[in-house]
Structure formats: structure tokens, C-alpha cells
Amino acid sequence: MPILDFLYKPKNELEKGGRAVAPIQADQGEPERTCPNCHKAIPISRIWSNAHTCTCGYHFRMSARQRISFIADKGSFSEMFSDVTSNDPLGFDGYKQKLETVRAASNENEAVICGTASIGGTKCMLFVMEPNFMMGSMGSAVGERITRSFEYATKKKLPVVGYTVSGGARMQEGLISLMQMAKTSGAVKRHSDAGLFYLTVLTDPTTGGVTASFAMEGDIILAEPGATVGFAGARVIEQTTRKTLPKGFQKSEFLLEHGFADALAPRRYQKSLVSMLLKMHCGGDEL
Amino acid sequence: MSTEAYEIVKKARSSGRYTGIDFIKGIFNHFFELHGDRRYADDSAVIGGVAYLDNMPVTVIAIEKGHNARERMQRLFGAPNPEGYRKALRLMKQAEKFKRPVICFVDTSGAYCGIGAEERGQGLAIAENLCEMMTLKTPVISVLIGEGGSGGALALSVADRVYMLENAVYSVISPEGCASILWKDSSRAAEAAECLRLTAKDALKLGVIEGIVSESNMDTPEFFSGLKDKLAADIKTLRADRQLLDKRYNRFRAFGRTE
Numbered sequence: 001m002p003i004l005d006f007l008y009k010p011k012n013e014l015e016k017g018g019r020a021v022a023p024i025q026a027d028q029g030e031p032e033r034t035c036p037n038c039h040k041a042i043p044i045s046r047i048w049s050n051a052h053t054c055t056c057g058y059h060f061r062m063s064a065r066q067r068i069s070f071i072a073d074k075g076s077f078s079e080m081f082s083d084v085t086s087n088d089p090l091g092f093d094g095y096k097q098k099l100e101t102v103r104a105a106s107n108e109n110e111a112v113i114c115g116t117a118s119i120g121g122t123k124c125m126l127f128v129m130e131p132n133f134m135m136g137s138m139g140s141a142v143g144e145r146i147t148r149s150f151e152y153a154t155k156k157k158l159p160v161v162g163y164t165v166s167g168g169a170r171m172q173e174g175l176i177s178l179m180q181m182a183k184t185s186g187a188v189k190r191h192s193d194a195g196l197f198y199l200t201v202l203t204d205p206t207t208g209g210v211t212a213s214f215a216m217e218g219d220i221i222l223a224e225p226g227a228t229v230g231f232a233g234a235r236v237i238e239q240t241t242r243k244t245l246p247k248g249f250q251k252s253e254f255l256l257e258h259g260f261a262d263a264l265a266p267r268r269y270q271k272s273l274v275s276m277l278l279k280m281h282c283g284g285d286e287l
Numbered sequence: 288m289s290t291e292a293y294e295i296v297k298k299a300r301s302s303g304r305y306t307g308i309d310f311i312k313g314i315f316n317h318f319f320e321l322h323g324d325r326r327y328a329d330d331s332a333v334i335g336g337v338a339y340l341d342n343m344p345v346t347v348i349a350i351e352k353g354h355n356a357r358e359r360m361q362r363l364f365g366a367p368n369p370e371g372y373r374k375a376l377r378l379m380k381q382a383e384k385f386k387r388p389v390i391c392f393v394d395t396s397g398a399y400c401g402i403g404a405e406e407r408g409q410g411l412a413i414a415e416n417l418c419e420m421m422t423l424k425t426p427v428i429s430v431l432i433g434e435g436g437s438g439g440a441l442a443l444s445v446a447d448r449v450y451m452l453e454n455a456v457y458s459v460i461s462p463e464g465c466a467s468i469l470w471k472d473s474s475r476a477a478e479a480a481e482c483l484r485l486t487a488k489d490a491l492k493l494g495v496i497e498g499i500v501s502e503s504n505m506d507t508p509e510f511f512s513g514l515k516d517k518l519a520a521d522i523k524t525l526r527a528d529r530q531l532l533d534k535r536y537n538r539f540r541a542f543g544r545t546e
């Protein structure tokens with residue numbers, strides 16, 4: 001009855017939908033980031049309080065530490081294998097220097113952080129790749145840390161949750177980094193054969209050798225909206241085939257459409273989704 | 288400028304080389320080709336089937352590049368689509384069932400790079416092969432006969448024994464790709480080839496392969512019969528090995544191990 005709706009006066013603030021919340025006021029001179037999707041400038045504090053997303057739904061990249069504090073229960077994460085680092089197995093020209101620069105810039109010593117954590121109360125092995133460390137490329141140390149994580153999880157009968165971000169294998173380590181694909185896959189397989197649960201969350205960007213190994217081997221594969229996930233790089237495909245790529249090629253939605261991911265996991269409810277899936281596979285009790 | 292390593296890359300790519308078909312013809316008898324991945328299509332870049340190695344039935348899988356321009360077009364220049372890897376996996380599972388050893392000949396510049404390949408899950412196809420080959424309960428031997436390009440080659444090389452021909456290469460990325468990423472200049476490929484350590488000698492030093500097959504007598508029939516004897520002897524020892532799978536796991540586990 002539209003006429004009655006029009007005449008209706010709310011009796012208190014709650015009926016109106018609650019008291020209006022004043023928008024967070026950015027400090028003057030606070031740095032802003034422009035959202036590549038809606039082109040609005042957003043103060044950094046707003047991005048941070050919003051799990052690194054824009055109001056339009058765009059997901060900004062997160063560093064590994066930010067992700068860990070976002071997904072793991074407070075204070076539950078304990079890092080492991082942080083002493084495993086890459087040395088220069090091939091003696092590749094300029095690689096040692098590059099490693100030093102990247103280590104200083106990113107404040108991490110390798111492109112993945114592993115450890116035990118609890119998510120929504122379920123204990124698990126968590127590994128999170130670091131986009132600020134050579135774009136999460138997989139060298140011998142990354143492979144070793146992930147392999148050890150799976151071996152540890154198999155021994156302790158823990159589920160594994162993995163966040164992947166990677167440009168692929170690290171070419172400065174040549175064949176040794178290629179072999180990491182087989183090595184990690186072997187460890188994933190053993191973990192899987194032991195009847196344990198492995199969940200991957202594909203984030204922007206997951207490509208190359210990581211897509212072709214442990215990123216795609218999860219029992220359940222979630223993808224963050226808008227993430228680029230593929231094997232060959234889009235530019236390389238365009239150059240070799242000389243065809244224009246379809247819109248949204250290699251995005252998470254494309255993956256979902258073609259049946260290579262189970263669901264999208266927007267950050268808004270990502271933690272509850274991951275906790276629920278972990279409970280379903282390892283909790284036993286009802287949610 | 289050219290380097291020693293880049294000369295070998297050129298040799299590995301040259302069209303006069305023996306391709307997968309030549310090795311199958313030279314080494315095996317009564318090869319019967321099997322087609323299709325039973326899911327989507329038959330990939331022309333991957334040839335697979337059953338054959339006799341002396342008196343022993345084996346499963347043979349080879350990536351075929353083709354000898355001339357027409358064949359190369361048809362074979363997609365030896366770049367398999369996901370169907371190719373799924374066909375290979377199907378044949379390997381079949382081999383496991385019938386307790387046949389698996390022999391792979393690898394010669395690819397990399398997995399096929401195209402829209403369709405991505406739509407059908409190139410990454411997943413390779414990942415599945417890596418996982419399943421690691422626990423395949425039958426001996427697997429891979430021989431890299433030309434180019435061993437990145438994940439596309441590794442997807443058929445998770446084996447108990449891996450050999451390389453003298454002028455074959457095995458690399459995580461093509462020297463051109465490496466040079467263009469690292470120095471934004473693909474003409475410095477020769478330098479990159481040197482840095483990447485992609486020759487058979489380097490691979491042997493790194494422990495990635497078990498041995499190098501000499502190409503000195505490539506024109507004579509002894510080349511194939513020598514390789515045949517080597518494969519037969521290997522299969523014999525691998526078949527008797529009760530810790531085959533543990534050894535295969537540890538073979539790959541050793542790369543970059545720090546404990």
C-alpha cells in the first residue's frame with residue numbers, strides 16, 4: 001500500500017535503519033590510493049579498515065603479513081622454516097645482488113611465509129606467498145618451505161590453507177626452480193593420500209609454474225574476485241596467437257565459468273568462508 | 288654474439304633432428320598408437336601407445352614436433368594442449384593397471400600457449416600429471432631428445448630416470464624469454480642461455496638427470512640399439528626395486544633441500 005507507506009512516520013531511529021554513522025574522516029594530508037577500477041582516490045586508512053578493498057569491490061593486493069593478520073585468529077600464527085633461504089645455485093649473473101635489494105625493500109627473506117595457525121578455531125598449516133618479493137616467484141627456498149609445510153602437516157595430520165601469489169618459477173635459479181614444481185606436487189600428493197584437506201585461495205596474480213603445481217592441486221579452490229590466474233601470460237598469448245583476448249580472460253570469474261575454481265571468495269566474508277570449510281572437513285562437530 | 292650454450296640451443300631446435308616418431312620406430316617393435324584423452328579431444332602434439340621393447344610390452348609417450356613445415360603445423364610445433372597431457376596421463380594410468388613400464392620422449396618448447404589451452408586448464412593438466420606421476424606404481428623413464436621447455440616438459444619428466452641427449456636442452460624458460468624479462472632485450476638470448484645452465488652437461492652437474500646419451504653415432508643403427516639396451520637394463524633394475532616410489536619422491540625432494 002504505497003499511500004500508507006508514504007504517510008508512515010518512523011517512531012525512533014532504529015526503524016529508520018539506525019543512527020547515521022559519520023564517515024571516517026581522513027586526516028588532512030593522509031596519503032591516498034587511486035582505485036584502478038572506479039578511479040576514485042581513497043585514503044589509505046579507509047582501505048586498511050576495509051580489508052584492502054575499495055567500496056566498488058576492487059581488491060587491492062595485500063602483503064603476506066597483512067594477509068596473515070587478516071585470516072589467522074589473533075596471535076595464533078607461529079612462523080616456521082624462516083631460516084630456509086635461497087642461495088644462488090647457478091651463480092646467475094646479478095641474482096645475489098637482486099636478492100639483497102629485494103630483502104631490504106620487502107623486509108622478508110623469501111617469497112613465502114609458512115607456519116601453523118588457527119582459523120576460526122581450527123588448527124591448520126598456513127602458507128602465504130609474498131607479492132613484494134620478486135612477485136612471489138618460486139625458487140628453491142619457496143619450494144622447500146612449501147614442501148616442508150606439507151610434510152609437517154602430513155606428520156601432524158593438519159589441514160593446509162594456502163594463499164598463492166606468484167609470477168611463476170624463479171628463472172634465476174633455472175632448472176632447480178623448475179624441479180620445485182615436481183617436488184611440491186609430490187608433497188601435496190602425499191598429504192592428499194593421507195586423507196587430509198588442502199584449501200587454496202588464488203589471489204592476484206597466480207601464474208606460471210605455481211598455477212601448474214600446488215595452486216591447482218587443492219581439494220577446494222577459492223579465488224579472490226578479479227584475480228588474474230593462468231598458466232601462460234596474457235601478453236605472451238596475444239603475441240603468439242595474434243588474436244585479441246576475450247574480455248575478462250584469465251580472471252577469477254573466467255576460471256569459475258570454465259570449472260577450474262569452486263567459488264569466489266570476496267574478502268568481506270573470506271575468513272568466515274575459510275573457517276567454515278575447515279570446520280566442515282576437520283571439525284567433525286556442527287558449525 | 289653467440290655462446291657455446293646458445294649453439295646447443297640452436298642444435299636442439301634444428302629441424303634435421305630425430306623427433307619422437309623416429310625414436311619410437313628405432314627402438315620399439317609393433318607400436319600401436321592410442322588416441323584421445325577421453326574427455327575432450329586428441330592432441331596431435333603428443334603420440335602415445337603400446338609397443339614391445341624386445342619382448343616386453345611397454346607404454347610409450349612422445350611429444351612429436353614434426354619434420355617439415357606441414358607436419359610441424361599439424362603437430363603444433365610440439366606444443367601440447369591440455370588434452371595432450373591428459374592423454375599421456377590416461378596412458379600412464381593404463382600402464383600402471385597392466386604393470387607396463389612407461390617410457391617418455393620429450394621434445395617441446397613448452398606447453399601450448401593459446402586461448403583455448405587456458406580455457407581448458409593448461410595449468411591444472413600439468414599439475415595433475417606432476418602429482419599422479421609421482422605416485423605411479425610402475426617404472427617411468429624419460430628421455431629429453433630436443434628441447435625441454437619448462438613445465439610443458441616437466442609434465443612428462445617426473446620419472447625414476449631422466450636422460451638427455453648430448454645436444455638437448457632443459458630449461459625453466461627459453462633464453463629469449465629470459466633475456467626479454469631480465470634485460471628487456473631478447474637479442475641477448477645467447478648470454479641468457481649461458482646463464483641459465485640449460486645444457487645436458489649442466490643438468491648432469493645439477494643432478495637433474497642421470498646420464499647423457501652421446502650423439503656421436505647418431506647416423507648408425509647402433510645409436511638406437513644402444514639406447515634400447517640402456518632402457519631395457521634400467522627397467523629391469525627399476526622393476527626389482529621395492530622402494531621405487533620413495534626413491535622417486537626423494538629424487539625430486541633433493542633439489543634445494545636444506546635439512
